[in-house]
Amino acid sequence: MPPKLYALPSPFEIETGTVLMLEPEWARAGELRAQLLDESYAKPFVIDDGEFRYLYFNVRLMQSQMALKTPHDLVLRYTQKMLGFLLFHPRPRRIVQIGLGGGSLVKFCHRRLPGVHITAVELDADVIALREAFFVPPDDARLHIVQGDGADFIDTAEKGIDALLLDAFDRNGFAPALASQDFFATAYAKLSGNGVLVANLAGDQEMYTGVIGRIMNVFDDQVIVISVPDDGNHILYAFKERHFEPRWRWLNNHAKELRSRLGLDFPAFAHKMERASKLNYAQREALRGR
Incomplete structure (x- = not known):
């Protein structure tokens, strides 16, 4: 009950x-x-x-x-942009999310990506206890919500995670346990060959600018960071694929297909990611943290 x-x-x-x-x-x-x-x-x-x-x-x-009228839609812009990884990995089989919150991403992926298995790891049992207030579906063959420490979970997880979504915060901002070089190295090892790490960076900017640099060190600078002005966040995408070189013209066409299939503005996401990549926005943000 x-x-x-x-x-x-x-x-x-x-x-x-x-x-x-x-x-x-x-x-x-x-x-x-x-x-x-x-x-x-x-x-x-x-x-x-x-x-x-x-x-x-x-x-x-x-x-x-x-x-309340559309509980499975993504209201906040940053949650929509976190799914920008689908431009590069459109058919993931395994997603791990650290930080459940109100379950917006979990609900969307469970409903709109029928071939994917989702595990959400949440440290706070009280957050999980509120899942039904946000209409998060019960666990089933494709969805598991785990109460525990996200860093510990990744340390023991099997390899082959296609998308690792970091959306975990304490009362002060980005969760410190998920901000270390060791954690990002472990996450890199657990991703599939073309897996993507996605991080929502919010709260005090001084707390997360160093995070960008650490992720860039682990992922050999294969990182794109975009801003989310509506929500005051930044979204980081880090790519494990060797010699990652986005084919932007093809991705812009692919974005239109994703928009048709999922109802999100993937063409706008692709445009913003291309611009941020060409302007070396991630490198500039990482330097601010030094």
Whole structure:
């Protein structure tokens, strides 16, 4: 049985609606309201405004957004751009995602990529406990959600991961356990021959600029970084394929087919990636972290 969520009116001025929390029905609303406002509340929580449902650790850093009428669509632009790896690996068989959040990517891939097996690794059991609030489907033959440390999972995972998606954050930003050179070296080893690592870089820029340089060291500079101005994020793609040389003209045509099949603006993604690659945007961002 899924947990019954405790509901109380949002105490926040901007984030209006109803707050949904993993608390018993006898919890004291006044105490919970005070903890939310002073950011001492220790669990993730949901805000439902009747149109969208949001996942928060605190109101300064939104984790996920879901449209209630179309819960399997990708609302946030950064989640759409994380799927840009499909331009280079259009038929993945195995995807591993570290960081479940509200499950937007998991839901989309499970529904729209029928041939893929997806494993999502989430450290926080309370985030997993909220999966039904975001309509994440139950585990089945193609979907497994694992509670555990993402770095530990990759360390023991079998080789042959086609896409490794990093979308894991703590209350301060990019998860430190996923930011080391050793982790990226292990991830590189576990990817398939033309596998792609994709990282959502958000939060304090000083915390993740060094990450770009470490990934470039491991992936022999075969890295593309694009910005997501709407969300304030950057998306990094790192390619294991030897002598990676994108055929941009072919990719632009392929992007149109992907747009038709999946309903996302892959031509815009391809254009932005080509521009970032030719301007050496990843190298410039890596230098800022030194």
